[in-house]
Amino acid sequence: MNAVDATNRPEQPDEAEPASLLTIILDTNPRAWAMIADSLPLSKTIANLLVFINAHLAINHANKVAVLASHSERAEWLYPTATTTPDREADDNPNGAQNGDLQMQDRDSAGSGGPVLLPIDDANKYRPFAHVEHTLLRNLTNLLSTTTPNAISSSPATMIASALTKALSYISKQSAALPAATQSTQFNYSDPTSVAGGNDLSNPSANKSSSTSQPLTSRILILSVSGDLATQYIPIMNTIFASQRLSIPIDILKLAGDTVFLQQAADATNGIYMALDTPTAHAGFLQYLMFAYLPDASARAHLITPGEGAGVDFRAACFCHRRIVDVGYVCSVCLSIFCEPLPDGTCLTCGSHLSVGNYGLRPVVVARKKKKKRKEGRVGEESRGSTPAVG
């Protein structure tokens, strides 16, 4: 009876924004950082990144953050700390410890749990901030100090694919761990219309119970410094499609190097891609973070997001030599891409025998025959034929 009265707006302030989970993948490849050490050393980046993380946590009490290092030979959690097989939670965590799953020591959201004893008890710092900072720095120091020169020289790449996979599984787990008041908000793998990223709010029943069951909106930010990821083409593309499917935007901030696939990742998942590769741009690193990368999905609905939408390089890498190709050969059965004709005509991925005549020859461009147009009484034929070229 009481029709909705739009004039009552001030009494009903904005609905609470859903909590958002920001997963940052930091490329820690020592080589690449050494290259840009003059304009943006790693230490400064971390300092700026911490301010950015704090800003993210400040925006909403329920916001969460996770940081991964994509190192030269492995991907490692920086925050929260991963501990294998904890014994104390074995009882009350049925889906965790028994399977040998990783347990995440998360900061308990603003004092909902017992005291976390920190070596740094500083009254000048908000404790949750101090906690993240402390954990992150400790894990990063661990990671860097355990890296042997050998490992750097043997693998110049960075494990973006592995880090992305870890990030996605973490996000999945967090979304599932969030107790959903209504069943419908929970991600159901067997239902292709549901989304775990929570960014898709088209599900009306999920919307209805707005303030009580907030879905977790997640996004991934990759700080990339190294180039050449062609060797990881397949796993990277797989994670990209997974994120696209879960509507998790992948934001890319490129500090150095040149990577084709990350740009595609941002493009495919509606993320933001920006390349800061000049020293001036490096100087404004924090401002870029705060301005472009801080807004979460609900804020981006209001904003025009920056980035280079046009001119995305959609090239792929071949499955046989991981070369980036402009024109290649595609298996008609499994759609694998090859840079050169296969020697025995068998697809390397699915093993189908590809019997194509003129195999390995470039297609011959045949000049179009000019048809003599017969106008009278041949209308039907003309519509069946190909569209006549204009001019």
Added chain:
Amino acid sequence: MPRAIPGVLVECDASIKAIINRINDQHDHDFIIEDIDDEHVLIKSSKLDELKLLLKDALKDSVRENEDSSESD
């Protein structure tokens, strides 16, 4: 130059408006600041509670409240 008049905007249907007008007339025109239209009237802030009481009395006289008819135990 725009003018802003502080007060209480009262929205009601036309019949109630008539009663408010009558109350106003009976009380030396001490309620209404601005008669806006058939369903809206601006009254003095200080007089709102008094008006509510008077209106209730007036309604009690004129409208027969039908008794609660929800089923008994």
Added chain:
Amino acid sequence: MSSTASQRALDYLEQLPGTTFTKLYQQPSTALAIFRRMLPHLAKNLVMAMLYMPAPFPIADLDAWIKPDSENAQAKDRALSILQRLRILEESDGRSYKLADAFARSLRLALTGGGNHRSFGVPCSTPDAKAMTVGWLDTFARQQWEAILYYVVGSVANATLGGEVQEISEGTKQLLQKGEFVTVKGSGARAATAITEKGFSFLLQEVNAQIWTLLIVYLEVSGELQMDPVDVLSFLFTLGSLELGISYSTSNLTPTQQQMLEDLADFGLIYRRATDTSRYYPTRLATTLTSDAPALPNSSLTATTTTQLNNNAANSTFDLAAQSEKGYIIVETNYRLYAYTNSPLLISILSLFTQLQTRYPNLITAKITKRSIQTAITSGITSQQIIEYLTAHAHPILRRQAPILPPTVVDQIRLWQIEGERMTAWRGYLIRDVGSQEDYEKAVQYAEALGVLRKEFRSKGWFFVSRMDQMSGYFKNLAARRREAMAAQAAASQSGRSSAAPP
């Protein structure tokens, strides 16, 4: 950013003078708390984008950043309006925005740490010999707070309901009277308290909003007691940033804040031993002041949405006590109501708008009748509040169905309210004589964007707004610009050119 709680605090903050804001913003924890609690989401992102910007943010750039359609423009206007009302955003030379210096400095300090403000609370350096568990603190907070609620509601309910409820302090009683939650009738030994309209709506709010409502009364009263409101507010915001289960030292508090500790302990916001005054524990009521988390765990449905990874152990002791309160009401389509509770407080609250029928050890039955609802409505409770209360405390069984409450009951409660209501009234300002049709349209649009527009009377060229401060600013600006334009035009016509007229 949900709830009426932040709205209440916002209303209070808004009427403070500008100098108070400057003083308030000196403290990083305050800046952080206001940032987190009071601002709409877009405003937060705006502040963060500007925080490390070396130069003021040109208005034109801001407009370009926000999607141009009307809905987003409205969100932008709302964000800017709140930022300006809280003195966070300043317009410099009319062409760009900048953050207030004190606020920006403090917020940066909050994000980076450092400085020597000690505003995030000084934890006790020595461990407490008998440290308080979180569960115990929760129980303490609940007891204290429910005692206050029971005092408010107890003045209507008969005392025969039983259950032991502790007495609240004299100061709290006075505060509740000051805030007009209860009134005292009679005098001396025969004095009896009676609940007021404000008291009713106070009872039906969610806990977080209740705390803020009470604290704002406290703030108003503290001014009369020669307590510095800045000191009081700063301390409240500091409390909001403390961590549950840790004891903090009282050594660096100002005298005003020392004095506050006692009152806050009465409310259940902090716990302090009578024997050891050098340390205090914030309770969940305090630590959730500046967040959206539920103030009393499991007191409503929202409790389940906070991730409780590490505090399973801490919670289990509390669960027993909270069980009864977590969704205990069943409403049937025949207006019957069953409530699984034996808490005198909850029974008293239910008795405000239902007709109690039978009481069993763990269950009471009641009926929603026209009379009971209309009694509630005449005492100042709205149908909306009743419906919200029933929804928030609905039993898990009811929660499984799509509309949680039976629609017939909800509609009927609303109808019963409307039946008595023959007129609606808004306080505010009638604006007339705006000028040309175009001026009128623009002014109405502006009011709409601010969210103050209540009603417009297009045919007369009048409209009604709920608050005037910003509208009068708008009209003044407009008039000033008109005058400038006139002057410029006059100058231009004198010099023979006509291109100088600003838009």
